[in-house]
Amino acid sequence: MITAMAALLIVAAPPVWIDGDLASTIKRTKRPILVDVYADWCSPCNQLSMEVLDAEGGKRLLRRAIGVKVDFDTEQGQKVVRDYGVINLPTTLVLDSKGKEMGRVEGYPGRREYVAAVRAVFKGHAGVKNLEKKVRETPGDWSAVIDLAQARLVRGFEDDANNDLLMAIARGGAIGARAGRIWGRWLMRVKKDFVIGTQHFLAMMKKFKGTKFEHGFRYWAAKGWQAQNQHAKAIALFDEWIGNDPRNIDAHSYKSDFMVANGYDLGVTLLTIQGGISLDDEKAWLHYLLARVHMKRHEYSKASLAIERALGLEPKKAIFKNLANRIEFKRGPFKGIPKR
Numbered sequence: 001m002i003t004a005m006a007a008l009l010i011v012a013a014p015p016v017w018i019d020g021d022l023a024s025t026i027k028r029t030k031r032p033i034l035v036d037v038y039a040d041w042c043s044p045c046n047q048l049s050m051e052v053l054d055a056e057g058g059k060r061l062l063r064r065a066i067g068v069k070v071d072f073d074t075e076q077g078q079k080v081v082r083d084y085g086v087i088n089l090p091t092t093l094v095l096d097s098k099g100k101e102m103g104r105v106e107g108y109p110g111r112r113e114y115v116a117a118v119r120a121v122f123k124g125h126a127g128v129k130n131l132e133k134k135v136r137e138t139p140g141d142w143s144a145v146i147d148l149a150q151a152r153l154v155r156g157f158e159d160d161a162n163n164d165l166l167m168a169i170a171r172g173g174a175i176g177a178r179a180g181r182i183w184g185r186w187l188m189r190v191k192k193d194f195v196i197g198t199q200h201f202l203a204m205m206k207k208f209k210g211t212k213f214e215h216g217f218r219y220w221a222a223k224g225w226q227a228q229n230q231h232a233k234a235i236a237l238f239d240e241w242i243g244n245d246p247r248n249i250d251a252h253s254y255k256s257d258f259m260v261a262n263g264y265d266l267g268v269t270l271l272t273i274q275g276g277i278s279l280d281d282e283k284a285w286l287h288y289l290l291a292r293v294h295m296k297r298h299e300y301s302k303a304s305l306a307i308e309r310a311l312g313l314e315p316k317k318a319i320f321k322n323l324a325n326r327i328e329f330k331r332g333p334f335k336g337i338p339k340r
Contacts, residue, residue, distance in 0.1 A: 015062030017053060017069045022080060025068055026099040032065040032122070035093040037086050039072040041261060044108040045090040046318035051111050061118060065094075085154030087185035094121040101155070103127060128152065142168055142175045150182050169207075177213040180204045184220055188227070198224025215241065219254055226262050234258070249283055252276030260289050269293055284313035288320055291327065300331035 018025060022035060036053060038045035052058050058067070071077045072089060080086060084093055088106040092114075095101055103126025105117040120126060131148040138144055146168055153161035168179035184204065187197035201221035208214045218237050225234035238255035245251060256276055259269040270293050276286045291306035307324045314320060 015059050015067070017058065017062070017067040019069050021076060022068050022070060022099075025066060026095075026097070029066050030097045032097060032102070033093075033095040033099070034061060034065045034067045034118070035080065035084075035095060036067065036069045037072055037077065037080055037089065037091045037093065038069065039089055040322075041319075042072075042089045043317070043319045046322055048090050048108040048114065050318035050321070052108075052114055057111060057115055061115070064122070081189055085156075085186065085190050087150075087154070087182060087189050092118060094118065094126075104154075126151075128155065142171065143178075146175065146179055146182065149179070153182070153186060169204075172207070174213075177204075177208060177211075177216075180207075180213075180217065181220075184217075188220065188224060194224050194227040198228065215250065215254060219258065222258055226258075231264075234262075235264075247279055249276060249280040252279060253283060253285055256286060256289050260292055266293055266297055270297075282313055284310045284317065284320070287313070288317075288323065291323060295323075295327055295330070300327060303327045304331060 017036065022033075025033060036048070038049065040046075052061075053067070053069075061067070070080050072081065072086075080093075084101060084104075086093075090106075090108060092105040093101060094103050094105070102124070103121035105114060105121065108114055109117070124130065128148070128151050131144065131151050134144045135141070135148050145164055149161040149164035149168070153165075162183065165179040165183045169176045169183070180200075184197055184200045187193045187200055191197075198221055201217045201224055204217040205214055205221055208217060218241065222234040222237045225231070225237070235255070235258075238251065238258065241248070241251040242255065252272070253276055256269070256273045259272055270290070273286055273290045273293065276283065277290065280286075287306050287310035291303045291310065294300070294303035294306055304324075304327055307320060307327055310320045311317070311324060
C-alpha cells in the first residue's frame, strides 16, 4: 500500500489499495471509493485480502473505484467506524465520490460471492429504497426486514431500526440471533456504550441458552466487561462454561482467544491454550494462538513449531500464513513450514 497523495498522483500506475486518510481521498477524487475496514487479528479480513483485494480480483474492482484500506484499530479506523456505523469485520464500504454510502459488503463469503456482492452495490441493489421495496414485496421475509433495519441504523435512523430489530429478536432462532448481534455490536462498536451493550449481550445469552448462538453472545458479553475493566467478570463467563462442560473444546478455545486478544498474563494464557490442546491436538486455532503467545515471549523457535502445526491442519488459512511470515522475519528462515 502507498500513501493517499502518492497514489492519486500516479495516474498511469496499476490500481493499488491506498493506506491513507479517507477524508483526504474523498476531497481529491471524482471516482467511487471502496473502503476495506479490516483488523490484523480478524481471520476473514486476512482471507479477503489474500484471495481478492491483493489479488487479480482486487485489481479488477479498482478499475472503477479508488480503494482505501483502513485499520479498525487505528484512530482513523475508529473515525470511519463512527461515521459509517461499521459493526462487523471485515466491512467493505462502497461510497460515491462525495463519500456517501451506496451500500456495503460485510464479512467474506468467498471470492465469487464477494465480488458479486460489490458489483451489486455498484448497480444500486443495496440502497435503502431497494431494501424498502423488497420488504414491501416479500411480506414475512424477516431477513429482508433486518437488512433494511441495519441499513437505516448505520445511516442514523436509530429509533426506526431499533423497533424492527427488537421485533426480530423476539422471534428467536437464527433471525433473532442475527438481529441481536447487530444491535449489540452497534452499542459496543459505534456507540461505545459498554454498560448497555454488556447488559444486552448477557440478555441474549439467557434468551438463546442451549442454542448454537449462546456462546457467541457470551464472548461479546465478556468484551463488554473487559471494556469496563471488569476483568474477573469477563473471565468468569468462560470459566462458568468450562465448569459446566470441562471437555468442551470450544469453551477452551473461546477463553484462550479472549485472553490473547486482550493481553492477559502470558504465562496464564499459555497454560490455558495448552489445556485446550491437550483435549484436541487438531484444533488449528489453538496452535495459532500458541504461536502468538510464544512470539510475544520472543520464543521464536517455539512459535515456528506452533504455526507450522496450525498450517499443517489448515494450509490455506491466510491469517496463519501471515503470522508465519512475521515469525520467519523475526527468527529467520526455518525448515518444515508449508510453502506460501
